[in-house]
Amino acid sequence: MNRLTTLFLGFFVTFLFAWLGLVIIPLISFGQLEPQVNPDTGESYPVVRSGLAERGKQVYQASGCIYCHSQQVRPASGGSDIERGWGPRRTVARDYMYDKPPLLGTSRTGPDLSNIGHRQPSAKWHHQHLYAPQSISPDSIMAPYRYLYETRRIQGAPSPDALELPAPYAPAPGYEVVPTEEAKALVAYLQSLDHTYALPEAPLPKE
Amino acid sequence: MMPGDNDAQERAEIDASCRGPVLLFFASAVFWLLAGTLFGLVSSLKLHNPYFLLKLPFTDIYLGALNFGRVRPAHLNAVAYGWASVVGLGVCIWLMARLCRVRLRYPGVVCAAGVLWNVGVLSGIISILLGHGTSVEWMEFPSYVTFILFVSYAMISVWAVDMFVHRKPGHVYVSQWYLMAALFWFPWLYGTANILINITPVQGAVEGIVNWWFGHNALGLWFTPIGIASAYYFIPKVIGRPVHSYYLSAFGFWSLALFYSWNGGHHLIGGPIPAWVITASVVASIMMIIPVVVTAINHHMTLRGHFEMLKYSPTLRFVVFGAMSYTLASLQGSSMAIRSVNKITHFTHYTIGHSHLGLYAFYTMIMFGAMYYIVPRLTGSEWRSSVLIKIHFWACAYGIITMVVVLSIGGLIQGFMLNDPKIPFYPNIINATKPYLIGRSVSGIMLTVGHLAFAYHFLLMLVGMGRDSGGPTLFNQPQEENS
Numbered sequence: 001m002n003r004l005t006t007l008f009l010g011f012f013v014t015f016l017f018a019w020l021g022l023v024i025i026p027l028i029s030f031g032q033l034e035p036q037v038n039p040d041t042g043e044s045y046p047v048v049r050s051g052l053a054e055r056g057k058q059v060y061q062a063s064g065c066i067y068c069h070s071q072q073v074r075p076a077s078g079g080s081d082i083e084r085g086w087g088p089r090r091t092v093a094r095d096y097m098y099d100k101p102p103l104l105g106t107s108r109t110g111p112d113l114s115n116i117g118h119r120q121p122s123a124k125w126h127h128q129h130l131y132a133p134q135s136i137s138p139d140s141i142m143a144p145y146r147y148l149y150e151t152r153r154i155q156g157a158p159s160p161d162a163l164e165l166p167a168p169y170a171p172a173p174g175y176e177v178v179p180t181e182e183a184k185a186l187v188a189y190l191q192s193l194d195h196t197y198a199l200p201e202a203p204l205p206k207e
Numbered sequence: 208m209m210p211g212d213n214d215a216q217e218r219a220e221i222d223a224s225c226r227g228p229v230l231l232f233f234a235s236a237v238f239w240l241l242a243g244t245l246f247g248l249v250s251s252l253k254l255h256n257p258y259f260l261l262k263l264p265f266t267d268i269y270l271g272a273l274n275f276g277r278v279r280p281a282h283l284n285a286v287a288y289g290w291a292s293v294v295g296l297g298v299c300i301w302l303m304a305r306l307c308r309v310r311l312r313y314p315g316v317v318c319a320a321g322v323l324w325n326v327g328v329l330s331g332i333i334s335i336l337l338g339h340g341t342s343v344e345w346m347e348f349p350s351y352v353t354f355i356l357f358v359s360y361a362m363i364s365v366w367a368v369d370m371f372v373h374r375k376p377g378h379v380y381v382s383q384w385y386l387m388a389a390l391f392w393f394p395w396l397y398g399t400a401n402i403l404i405n406i407t408p409v410q411g412a413v414e415g416i417v418n419w420w421f422g423h424n425a426l427g428l429w430f431t432p433i434g435i436a437s438a439y440y441f442i443p444k445v446i447g448r449p450v451h452s453y454y455l456s457a458f459g460f461w462s463l464a465l466f467y468s469w470n471g472g473h474h475l476i477g478g479p480i481p482a483w484v485i486t487a488s489v490v491a492s493i494m495m496i497i498p499v500v501v502t503a504i505n506h507h508m509t510l511r512g513h514f515e516m517l518k519y520s521p522t523l524r525f526v527v528f529g530a531m532s533y534t535l536a537s538l539q540g541s542s543m544a545i546r547s548v549n550k551i552t553h554f555t556h557y558t559i560g561h562s563h564l565g566l567y568a569f570y571t572m573i574m575f576g577a578m579y580y581i582v583p584r585l586t587g588s589e590w591r592s593s594v595l596i597k598i599h600f601w602a603c604a605y606g607i608i609t610m611v612v613v614l615s616i617g618g619l620i621q622g623f624m625l626n627d628p629k630i631p632f633y634p635n636i637i638n639a640t641k642p643y644l645i646g647r648s649v650s651g652i653m654l655t656v657g658h659l660a661f662a663y664h665f666l667l668m669l670v671g672m673g674r675d676s677g678g679p680t681l682f683n684q685p686q687e688e689n690s
Contacts, residue, residue, distance in 0.1 A: 106558065
C-alpha cells in the first residue's frame with residue numbers, strides 16, 4: 001500500500017459506504033415526513049409552534065438547556081421514561097419534523113422535557129423556577145437563569161408580570177423582578193413542549 | 208562523512224523547516240488547553256454549587272456568559288477545536304515531514320492557516336459565551352466560524368498532501384496512512400454535518416443522526432487516527448526497534464476505517480429514529496473490538512522486553528498510558544453500545560466519564576508525550592526540569608483516573624435509579640449524584656495542577672530557557688538505577 005491512489009481509493013470507499021448508509025439513505029427514507037392531518041377536524045400533528053415559542057426555542061439553544069435536559073421518551077422496553085410520567089408514549093421521528101435542530105439531548109442531569117408543557121402548564125411556575133430553581137426545589141442543582149430577568153424599582157403600579165418570589169429570593173422592598181422578552185419566549189417554548197397527541201406509528205396507550 | 212551524519216543533518220533540516228508553524232500550533236494549543244481546563248472546572252463547580260460565579264465578580268450583574276449552559280459548551284469546544292485539534296495538527300505536520308523525509312515548503316502558509324484557525328476558535332468560543340451557540344453537541348460554533356475553520360483546514364491538509372506527494376522513495380509507514388486518512392475524512396465529515404445541520408437544515412430526526420454520526424466520528428476518524436499514528440511513531444522510536452507486525456498494522460487500520468465510520472446511531476438508542484440505523488451502529492461499535500484489540504496487541508508486542516524504559520522516558524510513559532487508555536476506552540465504548548448496558552448508562556454521567564477516558568486519557572496523554580519528544584527538537588534545548596514533568600504526569604494520571612472512576616460509579620448509580628420509576632427524580636436521584644459531582648471537581652483541580660506545570664515548562668522552552676546541553680530530560684537517570 002505504497003501508492004497514493006490505492007490508499008485514497010481505500011479511504012474513499014470505506015467512508016463512502018458509511019456516508020451513504022448513515023446520511024444519504026436516512027435522508028431519502030425519512031427526511032421528507034408529512035404531518036398527520038385528521039380529515040374530520042382538520043387538526044394537524046405535530047403542532048406548528050407559535051412565533052413566540054419558536055423564538056423561545058432559540059433562547060433554549062442559547063442558554064444551553066440541552067446540556068442537562070433531554071427531549072425524547074424511550075419506549076417502555078428501553079427504560080422507565082413512560083412509567084416515570086415523562087410522556088404517555090415513545091417519541092418518534094415525526095414529532096421532530098419541524099425542529100431544526102432537534103434538541104434530543106444526551107444528558108438527564110435534570111428531568112426529560114418532552115412533555116413539560118403538559119406536565120407543568122403554568123407560566124408563573126416556569127418563571128419562578130427559571131429565576132430561582134431552589135425556591136421551588138431546595139436541593140436542585142439547576143443553574144438560576146437570572147440574566148433573563150430584570151430587577152427594577154417599582155414605578156407607580158407594580159407590573160402584572162412581576163414574579164412572586166418567597167423570602168430569600170424576593171427583591172428588596174420597592175423593587176420587582178420582571179421577565180425579559182427572552183424569558184417570556186423561553187417559557188412559551190417550554191409550554192409548547194407537548195407530545196401527548198397520538199400518531200399512527202405511536203398511538204397513545206389505551207385508558 | 209558517515210551516512211549516519213547525513214541522516215542526522217537531514218532530520219535537523221526538516222525540523223528547522225517545521226519550527227515556526229509547529230511551535231505556533233503547540234503554543235496556541237497550550238493556551239486553549241488552559242482555557243478549556245478553566246471552563247471545565249467552572250462548569251464542574253457550578254454543577255454542585257449552582258450559585259457559584261453567577262454574577263460578574265465585584266458587581267451585581269448577572270451575566271449569561273457565566274451561566275452553566277454556556278460555559279459547558281465553551282469547555283467542549285475549547286478542548287476539542289482549540290486544544291485537541293490544534294495540537295493534533297501540529298503533531299501531524301511534524302510527523303508528515305519526518306516520515307516523508309521532506310522539508311516543509313512555504314511554512315508561512317501553514318502559519319497563516321494556524322492563525323486563521325485560532326481566530327475561528329476564538330470567535331466561536333466568544334459566540335457561544337454570548338449566546339450564539341447552536342446547542343448541537345460538538346457543533347456549537349455558528350456557521351461563519353465553521354467556514355473560517357474549513358478554509359484553514361484546507362490550507363493545512365493541502366500542505367500535508369503536498370509533503371506526501373513529494374516524499375522520498377521508500378516504504379509508507381503505518382502512521383502516514385492514519386494521518387492521510389484523517390486529513391481526508393474530517394473535511395467530508397465536518398462538511399456534510401455542517402451543510403445538513405447549519406446551512407440547509409434537514410428534518411429533525413435526520414439531523415439527530417447526522418449530529419451523532421459527526422460527534423462520534425470527530426473522535427473516531429479525526430482524533431483517534433492522529434493519536435494512533437503518534438503511538439505507532441513514538442513507541443518504536445523511543446525504544447529503538449521496529450513495529451511488531453506490518454500485517455497487524457494494516458489489518459488494524461482497514462478494519463478501523465470500515466467500522467468506525469458506521470458509528471454514531473447508537474447514541475440515539477431508544478430515540479426517535481428507525482431501529483435499523485441504531486442497529487447498524489451498534490453492530491459497527493461492537494466490531495470496533497477487532498481494530499482495537501489488533502492495535503493493542505501490535506503495540507504490546509512492540510514494547511515487550513522494553514517496559515523498564517517507562518521508568519525513564521517521559522514520551523514513552525505518556526504515549527503508553529494513552530495507548531492503554533485507547534484500548535480501555537474503546538472496549539468500554541463497545542460495551543456501552545449494547546442495548547441492555549445502554550439502557551442504564553444512557554443520559555448519565557457514565558457517558559461523560561467515557562468521553563474523558565477517550566479524549567483525555569487516550570488522546571491528550573499521547574499528545575503530551577508527542578510534545579515532550581518534538582519540542583526539544585524545534586527549540587534546540589532540552590526540557591528544563593524532570594520534577595515538572597513528574598508533576599505533570601502524576602497530576603494528570605491520577606486526575607483522569609479519579610475523574611473516570613468517580614463519574615462511572617456516580618453514573619451507574621444514577622442509571623440504576625433512573626430505571627426504577629418508584630424512585631423520584633427529585634430529590635433522590637439529584638442528591639445521590641452530588642457526591643460524585645464534587646469528586647469530579649476534585650479531579651478537575653488535579654488536572655489543572657498538571658496543566659499549569661506543563662504550560663509553565665513549555666513557556667520556559669519557548670523563551671529559550673531550556674537546558675542547553677546533555678541528553679534528553681528523563682524521569683530518572685538509568686545509570687543511577689544500575690549503581
